[in-house]
Amino acid sequence: MKTKSILFFFICSLVQMVSAQDYVPTRADIEQFFKTKTLVVLEDNPLMEYNILIQEVMKREWTITPFEVISFKEFEEKRKDPSYSFLVLIQTRFERDKTNAKYKFLDVLLGGNYFRVNEMPALVQVPLAYEEVEEHSYIYKLGTLVRFMQNHIRLIYEKPEIISANVFKYYNNNIADIRNKVLYVTEDDLAPEVNSERKIKAIYPYKVRITTPEEIEKAIQEKNPDVVFLHKVGPEGTRLKARCYKVIIGADDARFYYFDYHNIDDKHPDGFLASDFKKLAKK
Structure with missing residues (x-):
């Protein structure tokens, strides 16, 4: 079991922490994904190279669903809409890990009427880096990782028997x-x-x-x-x-x-x- 934390920055700069568990997607989840528009969530920090590169990568690599780029704040506004899926960086930590280490995972999540982000179905989650590690350690691999995620979703659609934790x-x-x-x-x-x-x-x-x-x-x-x-x-x-x-x-x-x-x-x-x-x- 793991806990996930996403940071939402509001007008008063408050931070809300949300936790999550591992999720095994169902056939219905996968079929629902293909009916959605994928919203690509930018990081709140405008200086991150990720924000520039992920837009280039999506234009070059993403063909599986229509997509649109949104701000970090818009994610909270739109995440309860089931017509959307989301490609988003998630801060992840493992519940039984006494070091309390935090990781960056790149997730594809389904929108819907879920109270917390941790309840949103995750179709694929790829580890990028430790939270404290500079983005140059992974940023040049981003295009390949996004292409893998797209191919992985196609694979579990075609071979649902391989789906597991x-x-x-x-x-x-x-x-x-x-x-x-x-x-x-x-x-x-x-x-x-x-x-x-x-x-x-x-x-x-x-x-x-x-x-x-x-x-x-x-x-x-x-x-x-x-x-x-x-x-x-x-x-x-x-x-x-x-x-x-x-x-x-x-x-x-x-x-x-x-x-x-x-x-x-x-x-x-x-x-x-x-x-x-x-x-x-x-x-």
């Missing part, structure tokens, strides 16, 4: 396909035990390239069919030690090829672990 585990069936591609990772996203290509080769004999965010962004922009890349969500040097999400995504097809997470401790640092590479080699 851990639906992303379905994508681990694609692990073997990683071996036919080059895995792009940054050194900062690797645990010390695998922070060189030499160390990686000892346990994972397939193609890996330790590279830069700029090179990953180039592969994404070119939709390079030979590249998959690591999207790692961790505290990035902040003091928090909670979850570390690890997702391998196709630069061209926006498929998830691997999805997992671990709880950070002294033996399991913030980064892709040797055990992750062993899973990729074994599957």
